[in-house]
Amino acid sequence: MSTESAPAPQSGLAEDVKQQGPRVAVSALTTNLREYGLIIALIVIMLFFQYTTSGTLFKPVNLSNLVQQNSFIIVMALGMLLVIVSGYIDLSVGSVAGFIGALAAMMMVIWPLGIFSNPLVVSIVCLFVGALIGAAQGYWIAYHKIPSFIVTLAGMLIFRGICQALLGGGSSVGPLPDSFKALSSGFIPDVIGPLTLVPPTVNAAGKTIVGSGLTLHMTTVVLGLVAVLAYAYFGFRTRRKRERHGYEAEPFPLFVVKTLVGGALALFLVFQFASYRGLPVVLLVMGVLISLFVFVTKRMTIGRRIYAMGGNAKAAQLSGINTERLTLMVFINMGVLSALGGLIIAARLGQAVPAAGLGSELDVIAAVFIGGASAMGGVGQVIGAVVGGFIMGVMNNGMSIMGVNVDWQQVVKGLVLLGAVIFDVYNKNKA
Amino acid sequence: MASTILEMRDITKTFPGVKALSNVNLSVEEGEIHAVVGENGAGKSTLMKVLSGVYPSGTYEGQIIFRGQECNFKGIHDSEHIGIVIIHQELALVPMLSIAENIFLGNEHATYGVIDWDANETRTGALLKKVGLKEDPKTLITNIGVGKQQLVEIAKALSKEVKLLILDEPTASLSEKDSQALLDLLLEFKRQGMTSILISHKLNEVNRVADKVTVIRDGRTIETLPRKDISEDRIITSMVGRSLDDRYPPREPKIGDVIFEVKDWSVYHPIHADRQVIKNINLNVRRGEVVGIAGLMGAGRTEFAMSLFGRSYGRHITGEVSLRGKPIDLSSVSKAVASGIAYVTEDRKTYGLNLIDHIKHNVTLANLSGVSSRGVIDDMREMSVANDYRKKTNIRASSVYQLTGNLSGGNQQKVVLSKWLFADPEVLILDEPTRGIDVGAKYEIYTIIARLAAEGKAIIVISSEMPELLGISDRIYVMNEGRIVGEMAASDASQEKIMRAIVRGEGKTS
Numbered sequence: 001m002s003t004e005s006a007p008a009p010q011s012g013l014a015e016d017v018k019q020q021g022p023r024v025a026v027s028a029l030t031t032n033l034r035e036y037g038l039i040i041a042l043i044v045i046m047l048f049f050q051y052t053t054s055g056t057l058f059k060p061v062n063l064s065n066l067v068q069q070n071s072f073i074i075v076m077a078l079g080m081l082l083v084i085v086s087g088y089i090d091l092s093v094g095s096v097a098g099f100i101g102a103l104a105a106m107m108m109v110i111w112p113l114g115i116f117s118n119p120l121v122v123s124i125v126c127l128f129v130g131a132l133i134g135a136a137q138g139y140w141i142a143y144h145k146i147p148s149f150i151v152t153l154a155g156m157l158i159f160r161g162i163c164q165a166l167l168g169g170g171s172s173v174g175p176l177p178d179s180f181k182a183l184s185s186g187f188i189p190d191v192i193g194p195l196t197l198v199p200p201t202v203n204a205a206g207k208t209i210v211g212s213g214l215t216l217h218m219t220t221v222v223l224g225l226v227a228v229l230a231y232a233y234f235g236f237r238t239r240r241k242r243e244r245h246g247y248e249a250e251p252f253p254l255f256v257v258k259t260l261v262g263g264a265l266a267l268f269l270v271f272q273f274a275s276y277r278g279l280p281v282v283l284l285v286m287g288v289l290i291s292l293f294v295f296v297t298k299r300m301t302i303g304r305r306i307y308a309m310g311g312n313a314k315a316a317q318l319s320g321i322n323t324e325r326l327t328l329m330v331f332i333n334m335g336v337l338s339a340l341g342g343l344i345i346a347a348r349l350g351q352a353v354p355a356a357g358l359g360s361e362l363d364v365i366a367a368v369f370i371g372g373a374s375a376m377g378g379v380g381q382v383i384g385a386v387v388g389g390f391i392m393g394v395m396n397n398g399m400s401i402m403g404v405n406v407d408w409q410q411v412v413k414g415l416v417l418l419g420a421v422i423f424d425v426y427n428k429n430k431a
Numbered sequence: 432m433a434s435t436i437l438e439m440r441d442i443t444k445t446f447p448g449v450k451a452l453s454n455v456n457l458s459v460e461e462g463e464i465h466a467v468v469g470e471n472g473a474g475k476s477t478l479m480k481v482l483s484g485v486y487p488s489g490t491y492e493g494q495i496i497f498r499g500q501e502c503n504f505k506g507i508h509d510s511e512h513i514g515i516v517i518i519h520q521e522l523a524l525v526p527m528l529s530i531a532e533n534i535f536l537g538n539e540h541a542t543y544g545v546i547d548w549d550a551n552e553t554r555t556g557a558l559l560k561k562v563g564l565k566e567d568p569k570t571l572i573t574n575i576g577v578g579k580q581q582l583v584e585i586a587k588a589l590s591k592e593v594k595l596l597i598l599d600e601p602t603a604s605l606s607e608k609d610s611q612a613l614l615d616l617l618l619e620f621k622r623q624g625m626t627s628i629l630i631s632h633k634l635n636e637v638n639r640v641a642d643k644v645t646v647i648r649d650g651r652t653i654e655t656l657p658r659k660d661i662s663e664d665r666i667i668t669s670m671v672g673r674s675l676d677d678r679y680p681p682r683e684p685k686i687g688d689v690i691f692e693v694k695d696w697s698v699y700h701p702i703h704a705d706r707q708v709i710k711n712i713n714l715n716v717r718r719g720e721v722v723g724i725a726g727l728m729g730a731g732r733t734e735f736a737m738s739l740f741g742r743s744y745g746r747h748i749t750g751e752v753s754l755r756g757k758p759i760d761l762s763s764v765s766k767a768v769a770s771g772i773a774y775v776t777e778d779r780k781t782y783g784l785n786l787i788d789h790i791k792h793n794v795t796l797a798n799l800s801g802v803s804s805r806g807v808i809d810d811m812r813e814m815s816v817a818n819d820y821r822k823k824t825n826i827r828a829s830s831v832y833q834l835t836g837n838l839s840g841g842n843q844q845k846v847v848l849s850k851w852l853f854a855d856p857e858v859l860i861l862d863e864p865t866r867g868i869d870v871g872a873k874y875e876i877y878t879i880i881a882r883l884a885a886e887g888k889a890i891i892v893i894s895s896e897m898p899e900l901l902g903i904s905d906r907i908y909v910m911n912e913g914r915i916v917g918e919m920a921a922s923d924a925s926q927e928k929i930m931r932a933i934v935r936g937e938g939k940t941s
Contacts, residue, residue, distance in 0.1 A: 245811050300806050301799040308796055311785035318743060318774070318782050319797040319850065320765040378787050 049398030060276030070393030087377025092155030100342030105352030134335020174351025217278030224270030310377030514594030578609030687718030841872025
């Protein structure tokens with residue numbers, strides 16, 4: 001998560017810092033308890049599985065798998081966060097993802113489209129189709145006030161049906177071109193070139209032993225360093241600016257500790273990726289999207305309007321916010337991200353299957369709620385949804401390695417979702 | 432001398448960081464109407480929540496003695512069981528259930544879970560008679576007005592064999608007529624020997640019915656006044672801790688040319704398309720002028736204002752609006768705001784604020800472009816704007832990061848005002864700007880209105896409180912049944928004159 005840049009989390013502040021140092025430190029901590037608590041929970045869960053899987057979880061190859069398996073959940077969770085913050089729900093995302101995967105496969109493999117079967121062209125067309133689907137559903141929700149639960153439940157049935165029909169019943173369509181599969185299973189090219197720290201051991205027969213030695217993917221290392229430094233720099237700059245205006249409440253040591261711990265964690269992950277095959281392409285895509293959505297929700301007027309709409313739609317409307325158009329846009333965004341999720345799933349499987357994305361809407365929604373969003377709308381953070389998504393992902397991955405039965409995995413995930421929301425409600429009532 | 436039915440001794444209730452009540456004492460005698468008054472946030476509602484068990488025993492300090500016995504309520508159920516019933520400001524009725532179903536909700540006449548509807552309805556009929564409500568017990572709550580709903584709440588309380596009835600701001604959303612009826616009902620109950628506690632902001636009502644008044648300020652009991660000492664001025668002095676020589680700030684109107692003009696404004700009902708709600712309204716406002724719109728509930732004042740403001744109400748809207756002589760387009764809220772019109776709603780919780788967000792975000796919501804460039808918000812600029820308006824309108828909060836849902840009514844109203852002041856309108860329409868807020872905050876709101884007028888804004892104030900309109904306006908329009916039935920300068924207006932205009936207007940055929 002080296003890309004977790006952008007503005008530092010907002011702290012609940014009082015203006016006169018100096019007079020009440022320690023109290024403010026405590027209040028800054030408690031207001032961000034949810035955010036810190038979630039990240040700490042993720043770390044604890046990771047350490048737990050690191051232990052129970054005898055060190056497999058953090059192995060470079062497994063980390064790459066983890067990212068590649070869960071990226072589509074997180075990508076869709078970004079859109080879902082906005083939908084839920086707006087006060088709606090979208091049950092159709094899994095089906096839309098499946099349908100788009102099928103559409104992409106048909107365009108690339110079956111239909112004679114000539115140069116239009118090029119993966120890049122197909123991807124762009126698919127994202128556009130996703131936008132149209134989002135618009136079609138959002139239209140009924142925004143302008144005709146049909147409950148989103150119903151519209152998207154219909155969408156869930158419709159697009160799963162179209163997906164299966166496109167693929168001609170139960171068959172799968174593939175194989176997909178390698179250049180397309182790179183979206184999910186590819187790694188960024190090492191333009192700088194590898195750096196061998198420990199040369200691989202050569203056995204008696206003159207062959208290198210696989211997995212021995214330590215070679216670093218230098219492009220990954222450089223990118224990681226740049227991202228971490230940027231994170232620290234922007235964090236510091238924002239802080240300075242707030243200080244100059246007298247609005248900073250977070251004590252300096254807390255800030256330093258936070259930045260150091262965050263940076264160290266990020267560098268550790270970067271190192272793990274670099275010692276395998278480098279940064280997965282999909283992680284880069286995800287990182288860019290996460291940064292973008294953090295920026296949009298925290299700093300842009302449109303983000304603010306979405307929160308206002310979710311908090312009180314009537315008041316937002318009477319403040320001059322076009323809530324109908326905003327709702328439409330939120331669903332168009334969701335459609336595009338569902339389409340991207342569909343492409344990522346298809347690219348990872350190397351083919352389109354009728355069950356692609358089946359049930360993933362529930363994982364996506366769970367990720368957003370674990371991340372602290374309110375079902376009533378108006379509350380929720382991008383980072384929360386992302387961490388929520390990773391918590392689900394790490395649990396899936398860790399339990400699979402441990403050999404926990406899939407049935408019981410579901411039970412555990414359900415309990416974690418319930419526990420996270422109970423924790424939230426309990427905290428809120430206490431406040 | 433009657434016996435004491437309720438005694439609350441040294442009640443202290445602390446919330447994290449705030450002492451809401453400190454050593455409050457309240458003593459109520461059997462058979463009296465005891466008014467509890469105080470500014471918003473003074474602790475009246477908290478005290479009543481302690482009394483009714485919303486805050487269970489153990490979460491506060493002090494003693495509650497009811498009919499000679501010390502009470503330790505674990506919840507509302509316990510307090511209702513011994514006959515203390517509270518009717519909250521926000522009514523707790525289920526809209527899609529009938530009157531009878533609501534009255535006996537959770538308390539149905541039933542054998543083994545099977546409801547005896549006849550018994551329920553017969554008893555409901557008797558209860559409705561007691562409160563003077565002529566409605567079929569089968570009528571759905573959603574189909575009767577707020578005034579009648581309030582009566583249903585009281586009937587519900589009676590069904591529980593109430594010994595002490597607590598009414599929290601019972602007339603806040605009632606029309607003058609319904610309020611009078613409710614107060615008469617309270618007096619009637621008193622004759623029958625019931626004890627009630629009345630929490631109210633409306634001092635004229637307190638004056639009318641109360642036997643004693645306890646004033647609470649800043650979480651403390653200030654004093655309890657017996658009947659003979661009750662007077663509005665006396666209570667106000669005690670409530671705010673200072674004497675308010677004048678309830679309205681002095682101002683010297685500097686009135687310029689007409690800048691805002693509405694011509695032939697007509698609006699039809701959003702659902703019943705053939706019902707004309709607003710009928711050919713013509714009005715104008717001059718620079719620096721405060722224009723009041725008087726009228727009874729349901730006269731169409733709010734509907735008129737909302738239809739002006741971005742067509743937020745009604746359909747088939749026709750008419751012309753001009754600002755400084757030029758016609759303006761008010762077809763959407765954002766266009767209305769851009770043209771320089773602002774509307775401060777009468778219902779700040781439902782239409783005015785995002786209660787789960789803090790002051791800062793609420794203040795800038797109507798004018799985000801004022802704190803952003805190319806869609807990116809400048810956090811520092813937003814912060815200084817919020818702090819600036821917090822100072823200007825005197826919002827009492829720990830910081831601009833306090834959630835608006837946790838503010839008192841007066842401070843919430845100031846946040847809504849700040850939001851619209853920051854949008855920098857030329858014409859400001861204020862709909863019941865002081866509803867449900869206390870005397871001190873009212874004065875502050877009036878001061879803000881006077882200041883805006885002095886700055887040359889055109890201001891329209893819609894209010895059901897006639898003294899208020901007379902006190903702050905320069906000119907008053909009277910509305911009734913969707914039309915303007917009178918216009919008068921405030922200097923020669925009076926409550927009687929306004930009422931006469933309304934009554935005369937009613938006589939006209941539509």
